[in-house]
Every structure is written in C-alpha cells, then in structure tokens.
Amino acid sequence: MSDRHSALTSPPANDRKGATSSRGATREQVDAAIRSGLLTGRFIPGKAVTIRGLATDLGVSPMPVREVLQRLAAENALEVKSNGRVQVPDMTPDRFDEVLKARLLLEPELAERSLEKLSKRDVKMLTTIDDEIDQCIISGDAEAYMRLNHAFHFHVYRASGSKVLLPLIDSLWLQFAPFMRTVYGRVGTAILVDQHKEAIRAIEQRDRDALRDAIVGDITDGMGLIGKEILETT
Amino acid sequence: MSDRHSALTSPPANDRKGATSSRGATREQVDAAIRSGLLTGRFIPGKAVTIRGLATDLGVSPMPVREVLQRLAAENALEVKSNGRVQVPDMTPDRFDEVLKARLLLEPELAERSLEKLSKRDVKMLTTIDDEIDQCIISGDAEAYMRLNHAFHFHVYRASGSKVLLPLIDSLWLQFAPFMRTVYGRVGTAILVDQHKEAIRAIEQRDRDALRDAIVGDITDGMGLIGKEILETT
DNA sequence: CGTGTCATTTTGTGATCACAAAATTCACCA
DNA sequence: TGGTGAATTTTGTGATCACAAAATGACACG
Numbered sequence: 001m002s003d004r005h006s007a008l009t010s011p012p013a014n015d016r017k018g019a020t021s022s023r024g025a026t027r028e029q030v031d032a033a034i035r036s037g038l039l040t041g042r043f044i045p046g047k048a049v050t051i052r053g054l055a056t057d058l059g060v061s062p063m064p065v066r067e068v069l070q071r072l073a074a075e076n077a078l079e080v081k082s083n084g085r086v087q088v089p090d091m092t093p094d095r096f097d098e099v100l101k102a103r104l105l106l107e108p109e110l111a112e113r114s115l116e117k118l119s120k121r122d123v124k125m126l127t128t129i130d131d132e133i134d135q136c137i138i139s140g141d142a143e144a145y146m147r148l149n150h151a152f153h154f155h156v157y158r159a160s161g162s163k164v165l166l167p168l169i170d171s172l173w174l175q176f177a178p179f180m181r182t183v184y185g186r187v188g189t190a191i192l193v194d195q196h197k198e199a200i201r202a203i204e205q206r207d208r209d210a211l212r213d214a215i216v217g218d219i220t221d222g223m224g225l226i227g228k229e230i231l232e233t234t
Numbered sequence: 235m236s237d238r239h240s241a242l243t244s245p246p247a248n249d250r251k252g253a254t255s256s257r258g259a260t261r262e263q264v265d266a267a268i269r270s271g272l273l274t275g276r277f278i279p280g281k282a283v284t285i286r287g288l289a290t291d292l293g294v295s296p297m298p299v300r301e302v303l304q305r306l307a308a309e310n311a312l313e314v315k316s317n318g319r320v321q322v323p324d325m326t327p328d329r330f331d332e333v334l335k336a337r338l339l340l341e342p343e344l345a346e347r348s349l350e351k352l353s354k355r356d357v358k359m360l361t362t363i364d365d366e367i368d369q370c371i372i373s374g375d376a377e378a379y380m381r382l383n384h385a386f387h388f389h390v391y392r393a394s395g396s397k398v399l400l401p402l403i404d405s406l407w408l409q410f411a412p413f414m415r416t417v418y419g420r421v422g423t424a425i426l427v428d429q430h431k432e433a434i435r436a437i438e439q440r441d442r443d444a445l446r447d448a449i450v451g452d453i454t455d456g457m458g459l460i461g462k463e464i465l466e467t468t
Numbered sequence: 469c470g471t472g473t474c475a476t477t478t479t480g481t482g483a484t485c486a487c488a489a490a491a492t493t494c495a496c497c498a
Numbered sequence: 499t500g501g502t503g504a505a506t507t508t509t510g511t512g513a514t515c516a517c518a519a520a521a522t523g524a525c526a527c528g
Contacts, residue, residue: 023318023480023519050509061483066510070301071308076401083490084257084510098398105339164332164409167310168402175398257489257510284479295513300480317520318480 027064030054034068038077038088038174039150040143041181045088049078077174091179096227099176103219106169107157108212111199114160115211118203126155126203130196137192142184145192146177149222152196156203176223183226193221261298264288268302272311272322272408273384274377275415279322283312311408325413330461333410337453340403341391342446345433348394349445352437360389360437364430371426376418379426380411383456386430390437410457417460427455 034054037043051069055062069086072078079089089095129152136145150173157166184192195218202210268288271277285303289296303320306312313323323329363386370379384407391400418426429452436444 023316024314026482052509062510063482063484067301067304067481070305074305074308076398080258082257085490086510095397098396102398102402105343109339162332163329164310164336164406168336168405171402171405172398260512286479296480297512297514301511319520320480 026060027067030058030060030064031068031071033058034072035077035174036147038072039177040146041178041184042143043088043178045178045182046090048085048087051086072174075171075174077171088178089175091176091230093230096176096179096223096230099172100219100223100227103169103172103176103223104216106165106172107153107219108215110157110160110162110165110169111211111215112208113162113165114156114158115203115206115208117159117161118156122155122159123200123204126152126196126200129155130194130200133196134194137189137194140189142181142189145184145189146181150177153218156199179230180223183230187226191226195221260294261301264292264294264298265302265305267292268306269311269408270381272306273411274380275412275418276377277322277412279412279416280324282319282321285320306408309405309408311405322412323409325410325464327464330410330413330457330464333406334453334457334461337403337406337410337457338450340399340406341387341453342449344391344394344396344399344403345445345449346442347396347399348390348392349437349440349442351393351395352390356389356393357434357438360386360430360434363389364428364434367430368428371423371428374423376415376423379418379423380415384411387452390433413464414457417464421460425460429455 043049049069051062051065054069055065058065069078069080073080073086076089078086080086129148133145133148133152136142136148153173154166154170157169160166195214199211199214199218202214277283283303285296285299288303289299292299303312303314307314307320310323312320314320363382367379367382367386370376370382387407388400388404391403394400429448433445433448433452436442436448
C-alpha cells in the first residue's frame with residue numbers, strides 16, 4: 001500500500017525545513033492541509049478520518065494531527081463519535097437548513113461591513129478570481145471551483161477586519177463544503193450560476209443593499225436549490 | 235507552592251474512576267472544567283495559561299490539556315500567541331463591539347426558534363433559575379450570577395435543538411465572559427437589571443416578538459452599557 | 469541606580485510507548 | 499453455504515521523554 005486514501009496533497013515525505021520553522025509550524029501545516037481538504041471537498045462526509053492515516057499521509061507524527069483534529073471538531077468541521085472515531089459529519093436536511101439560514105444571517109452582514117474597506121485593488125482581485133471561477137464552471141472542475149469560490153467570499157469578508165464574525169462564518173463553510181462537493185459530483189457544475197458579478201458591481205458602486213442582495217442570491221443559488229437534492233436522494 | 239493559580243476547582247488529585255470511564259473521558263472532564271472556568275470568569279483576560287499548570291491542577295497528564303486548549307483556541311475562547319503561549323484574549327473596544335453585535339444577531343433568532351419547543355416544565359425551570367439569579371445580584375456573587383445567567387440563556391437556546399447556531403453562540407459567550415467578570419469585579423453586580431422576567435412572560439404567552447425584545451434587552455443591558463467601561467478605564 | 473549579559477528554569481512541541489477498546493479478519497462449525 | 503465465535507489488527511488515549519525556544523532571575527558592570 002503505497003498510496004493511502006490520498007485525500008491530501010501528500011508531498012512525498014518532503015521534510016524541507018527551509019520554510020518557516022517557528023513555534024507550532026508543523027501543526028499549522030497540518031491544519032492548513034486538512035482545512036483545505038475539507039473546503040475543497042477532498043473528504044467525503046461519513047467517511048472516517050484516522051489520526052495515524054493522516055499522520056503518515058502528511059509525513060508527520062500523530063501528535064500534531066491529534067491537536068488539529070480537536071480544533072476542527074471544535075469548529076464542527078469534524079465529528080468525534082462516542083467511540084472516539086473522527087469522521088466528516090453526515091449532512092442532514094435539518095442541519096443543511098440551519099447552515100443555510102445561518103449563512104444568510106451572517107454573511108450579508110459581514111459583507112456590508114467590508115464594503116467601506118474594499119479598495120479598487122480588491123475589486124481587481126475579485127474580478128480575477130471570478131474569471132477563473134467562470135472557467136471552472138465551464139470545465140467542470142468542482143474542486144477548483146470550491147477553492148476559488150471560498151477565496152472570493154473570504155477576500156470580501158476578510159476586508160472587514162472582523163475577528164468575531166469571520167471565524168463563525170469559517171466554521172459554517174467547513175460544515176457545508178464537504179457535502180456540497182458530493183452534490184457537485186452528482187449534478188455537475190453546469191447548473192451553477194455566477195452571482196459574483198453583481199457583487200463586484202455593488203462593491204464598485206458602494207451600494208450596501210445591492211451587495212447584500214448579491215450575497216444572499218449567491219448563497220441561495222449555490223446552496224438553496226441544489227441542496228434540495230438530499231431530500232430526494234436519501 | 236502547594237496551590238497554583240487555583241483557577242480551577244482543583245479536586246485534590248481525586249482520581250475517582252467510579253464515574254464514566256468511556257473513550258476520552260479525561261479530555262471531556264478537562265474540557266468541562268476549563269470551559270466552566272472561562273464562563274464564570276475564573277480566568278483573567280491577558281493572563282497566560284500553561285499546559286503543565288492546568289494539568290497538575292486537574293491532576294491529569296499534559297496530554298488531554300493540550301487537546302482541550304487547541305479546541306478552545308479554535309473557538310476563540312483562548313488565544314495562541316506566536317511564541318506558542320496560550321492566554322485568555324484581551325478585550326478590545328472593537329472586539330467587544332463585534333461580540334455584542336454578533337450576539338444581537340444570533341441570540342434573538344435562536345430564542346425565537348426555541349419558542350415552540352419550550353414547555354411549561356421549561357418555564358418552571360427558567361423561573362427557578364431566575365429566582366436564584368435575583369439572589370446572586372443582591373448578594374453580589376458575580377461568579378454564581380454568571381453561571382446561572384449562562385444556564386438561563388442556554389436552557390432556552392438548547393430547546394431549539396440547534397446544532398449549528400448553538401455552537402456559534404457558545405463561542406461568543408466564551409469570548410466575552412472572562413471580560414465581563416472583570417467588569418463585575420469593578421462595578422459590582424448591583425447595577426445589573428433582570429430582564430429575564432419579561433423573557434419568561436413572553437415564553438408563557440408564546441409571543442415571538444416579545445421574546446426577541448426581551449433577549450435584545452437583556453444583552454444590551456448586560457453588556458451594552460457597562461461595557462463602555464473599557465473605553466474610559468483603558 | 470539602571471542596564472545589559474548570562475545561567476537557570478519554565479514551557480510548548482513533536483515523537484514514541486503502553487494499553488484498552490473497537491473494528492476487522494478469518495477460521496470453524498452447524 | 500451462511501453465520502458465529504475467537505484471534506488479530508487497527509485505532510484512540512493518556513503518559514512520558516527529549517529538545518529547542520522563550521521567559522525568568524541573578525549578577526556584574528557602567
């Protein structure tokens with residue numbers, strides 16, 4: 001067994017300390033790897049995640065993995081079952097509905113707060129990201145789409161400088177992302193509608209309400225309609 | 235040094251295995267202890283929290299403490315500095331304002347969703363808690379007040395059965411509780427106004443808007459006015 | 469009296485180990 | 499052939515260790 005579940009980008013045991021080797025560097029690397037894996041849907045909901053498995057995949061000892069798994073469990077991105085087993089939580093209709101409503105509650109709010117902080121440079125960056133998103137939708141690259149969609153939203157939200165709402169939204173994304181990946185895998189990316197252009201226009205025009213509407217539209221279009229899939233497929 | 239910082243209820247190395255010894259029991263015990271300590275203000279903001287210190291306080295090995303600290307750091311209840319040191323985050327005006335607004339955004343919403351699930355038995359329980367709260371305000375027992383106030387709010391919120399919003403609110407409480415404790419220590423508990431009675435009445439009458447208003451009032455009264463202390467004392 | 473330096477202690481981190489519980493495999497029998 | 503039991507492997511957990519970085523304190527010097 002040379003290759004494991006291969007949910008991670010598994011650099012072949014490359015232990016180059018050339019990068020930053022400050023305090024807790026290994027843990028941060030593991031954290032970033034697993035987080036990225038969750039956000040791009042490389043982990044399948046319901047599938048068990050083992051400490052030793054991830055450790056060998058990432059070429060580190062089980063120790064930092066244990067801590068990271070606890071962190072992600074605290075953010076409800078992972079679920080620790082009663083037997084200690086860790087897995088990506090299964091999505092239920094109730095949970096899906098709750099995450100959707102929570103997103104609609106928090107994200108337009110934070111986007112509006114970001115509005116005044118967003119510069120022309122940010123608009124340029126967002127436009128670049130959005131262009132790449134268009135290509136991903138056409139080419140059907142779901143993983144890249146998810147990564148870029150996350151980048152787009154959080155580029156906006158991060159501008160707010162929020163230290164409270166932003167982590168909450170982060171938690172929400174970690175919760176629905178793995179499930180959405182399975183949805184895209186089933187229905188494809190063709191059904192995706194790009195609502196980002198209206199958001200960009202709203203930012204350019206400094207229109208608070210229009211930005212809120214664009215975010216709301218993006219969330220409902222991205223999750224709302226295709227999310228109903230779980231009600232029939234299960 | 236026999237006694238440490240004594241931020242915990244330090245049972246004298248009582249290793250009673252008599253209780254539940256299921257998987258991860260030690261970690262849960264440590265988690266509950268530290269969480270409770272944060273919510274009742276037994277940890278001072280800005281003060282460093284050491285792994286070995288807590289471990290010896292709780293009579294366990296550093297290992298479960300490490301994991302719990304990571305968990306709480308993920309919830310922004312603790313802060314890991316660049317040198318790896320863990321401390322209770324210092325409150326800043328910006329952060330305080332953000333937490334306050336986030337509470338006003340989430341808690342009335344979840345309270346409203348709880349409304350239909352709350353039974354007469356719950357009203358009875360809430361009334362009992364509120365009576366004890368009154369006594370704490372009179373006697374000036376800030377720690378008991380905080381514990382009961384938390385119990386009151388979360389008894390309402392838990393009824394909603396929420397698995398998404400509830401953890402987010404949990405995170406918010408962990409963030410502001412330690413700071414509020416220092417506020418109460420400075421201005422006393424006499425200034426506290428009890429808004430819970432209106433909440434109870436709203437629940438009895440199944441009045442959604444009244445419940446929202448009561449929760450909003452409780453949050454603003456409890457945090458809003460006295461929170462302005464930090465703007466002058468700093 | 470203040471200040472910089474050096475030795476000591478404390479602390480976090482990653483690794484490894486031992487153990488128990490759980491899951492898995494597999495042989496054996498009805 | 500199908501299921502049931504034990505044997506084996508896997509896995510999480512708590513503890514301990516070694517190491518480096520950081521904090522602390524002592525002490526000498528200006």
